[in-house]
Amino acid sequence: MAVDQQRQQQAAAGLRREAGGGRDKATFRLAVFGAVLVLVLFAGYGLGRLNGRTASASTEVAGVGGDMAAMTTSGGATVDESQPHIHSADGAAVQSGTPTPMPMGAAVGGLSLSSGGLTLVPGRTDFAAGRAQRLTFRITGAGGAPVTTYAVVHDKLLHLVVVRRDLTGYQHLHPTMAADGTWGIDLTLAEPGIYRMIADFTAIVGGQQVATTLGTDLTVAGSYVPQVLPAPSHAVSIPGFAVGYEGMPATQSTQPILISVTGADRKPAALEPYLGTFGHLVVLRQGDLAYLHVHPEAQLTDGKVKFWLAAPSAGTYRMFFDFQVGGRVHTAAWTVVVT
Numbered sequence: 001m002a003v004d005q006q007r008q009q010q011a012a013a014g015l016r017r018e019a020g021g022g023r024d025k026a027t028f029r030l031a032v033f034g035a036v037l038v039l040v041l042f043a044g045y046g047l048g049r050l051n052g053r054t055a056s057a058s059t060e061v062a063g064v065g066g067d068m069a070a071m072t073t074s075g076g077a078t079v080d081e082s083q084p085h086i087h088s089a090d091g092a093a094v095q096s097g098t099p100t101p102m103p104m105g106a107a108v109g110g111l112s113l114s115s116g117g118l119t120l121v122p123g124r125t126d127f128a129a130g131r132a133q134r135l136t137f138r139i140t141g142a143g144g145a146p147v148t149t150y151a152v153v154h155d156k157l158l159h160l161v162v163v164r165r166d167l168t169g170y171q172h173l174h175p176t177m178a179a180d181g182t183w184g185i186d187l188t189l190a191e192p193g194i195y196r197m198i199a200d201f202t203a204i205v206g207g208q209q210v211a212t213t214l215g216t217d218l219t220v221a222g223s224y225v226p227q228v229l230p231a232p233s234h235a236v237s238i239p240g241f242a243v244g245y246e247g248m249p250a251t252q253s254t255q256p257i258l259i260s261v262t263g264a265d266r267k268p269a270a271l272e273p274y275l276g277t278f279g280h281l282v283v284l285r286q287g288d289l290a291y292l293h294v295h296p297e298a299q300l301t302d303g304k305v306k307f308w309l310a311a312p313s314a315g316t317y318r319m320f321f322d323f324q325v326g327g328r329v330h331t332a333a334w335t336v337v338v339t
Contacts, residue, residue, distance in 0.1 A: 108312045109213030110161075110198035110291030117142060120199055120214035123182070127189050127220050135175070135187040135197070139214070141205055146181030151202040151209050154275040154295065158183060158201040161282055162218070165194045165289065166226040167318040170331065172282065192222025196289045213291060229286065229318065229335045236332050240264055243321065243332035246304075249283075249311040251338060257281070258304040259321055261332075268303045274324035279305040283336075286316040311338040 113120050123136030139147045150157040160173040160183075168191075175185035189195055195218040202211045235244035240263065247257040259279065261269040271278050278300060283292040290312060297306045311317065317336045322329055 108285065108290035108292060109200070110196070110215035111288060113214060113216055115214060116210055116212050117205070118147065118203060118210065118212050118214065119144075120216055122197075122216055122218075125216065125218050127187070127218055129192050129220050129222050130188065130190055132186045132188045134184055135218075136182055136184045137197075137199070138181050138183065139199070139201070139203060141203075147203045147205065148177070148179070148181040149204040150177075151204055153202050153211075154277065154280075156275060158199060159293065160185070161198045161200070161291070161293075162187065162189070162195055163198075163284060163289065164189075164191070165196060165217075167229060167284060167286060167289075168227050169193075169195065170282075170318075170320050170333065172280070172320070172322055172331070189218065189220045191224075192220045193224040193226070194219055198289075198291050200291075200293055213293075215289075215291070229316065232335045232337050234334070236334060238330060238332050241269060241325070241330060241332070242266075243323075245319075245321075245334065249309045249317070249336060249338050251311050251313060254308045254310040257307040257309050258301060259307070259323075259332075260304045261323060261325070263325075269325050271300070271305070272324045272327070274322060274329060279321055279323040281307050281309070282320045282322075283309070283311075284318050284320070285312065286318065314338050 119140045121138045121140055123134075123138075127133050127135075141147050153159075156174045157177060158175060160175055162171045162173065163169060169189065171187075173185055173187070175183040177183050183199075196215055197218055198213060198215040200213045202209050204210075234246070235242065237243075242262045243259065244262075245257055245259045247255055249255055249257065259281075261271060263269045274280065277296055277298070279296055281294040281296070283294065284290065292309070292312070294307050294309055297308075300306075305321075305323070315338060317338060319334045319336055321332045323332075324330070
């Protein structure tokens with residue numbers, strides 16, 4: 001009986017040892033599982049941080065892209081419209097702002113009906129003197145399809161300059177576009193003669209911005225007597241204002257031109273922003289009416305409008321300065337001889 005009792009006690013002790021070993025093994029397995037779970041959690045956290053940085057970087061790049069898209073791509077270069085620059089060659093613009101050397105014969109625009117894959121198609125080219133008539137035209141691309149998408153440059157989709165070939169009768173206009181891509185505006189040409197219309201715009205073609213200047217002639221029948229240009233002068237008077245400029249365009253470098261406007265009281269006029277700047281300067285060459293459209297620095301310099309200009313060649317030019325005072329737009333003009 002004692003022997004059986006001893007065997008039972010030994011068996012119970014063995015069971016207790018096995019049970020204890022099982023608990024130890026379970027505890028070990030639980031500890032290992034917990035460690036693996038911690039590693040997975042930390043790895044996931046690390047990957048989340050990495051992915052967070054990647055997404056943030058992508059957002060930053062997209063932001064930069066948005067800013068760049070607001071600028072104009074012209075002739076393969078990006079032009080910041082808020083800085084002084086020249087709209088000149090067909091399909092090109094020149095950023096300026098420092099007196100850097102430029103090649104002789106800097107490019108000009110407005111001399112051709114077609115450039116850069118775009119074509120100016122006028123609705124009519126004959127007008128009657130002194131009577132308002134509708135001027136219409138389209139800008140077409142490859143295959144003759146009308147362009148209907150344009151970038152806003154200096155508050156407008158398109159700038160239109162009309163001037164007689166003797167450099168009189170200057171007008172800076174802003175036609176409107178219909179849904180089919182047809183531009184239109186009522187135009188009055190006061191005197192008989194041959195006029196040049198120059199369309200300055202930035203079309204969006206295939207997702208790309210293309211800055212282009214195209215031109216064609218308009219005819220006003222009648223007796224045409226060309227006028228002689230006024231003599232060169234740095235100061236002119238127009239109703240209510242005296243307007244003068246300092247500096248001189250050159251062919252080999254970009255030079256500063258500062259324009260001042262004085263009212264009838266001989267005090268500086270309170271210039272107002274016009275089309276996004278304190279003034280616009282259109283320069284036309286006598287003979288072929290080669291075209292430059294120059295925008296100034298954003299801020300006035302001692303109350304003066306500061307442009308940077310390089311003449312495309314020696315010759316005689318007419319400079320037209322558009323400015324706004326009291327909500328009204330005025331134009332002053334000078335004859336300039338570049339040697």
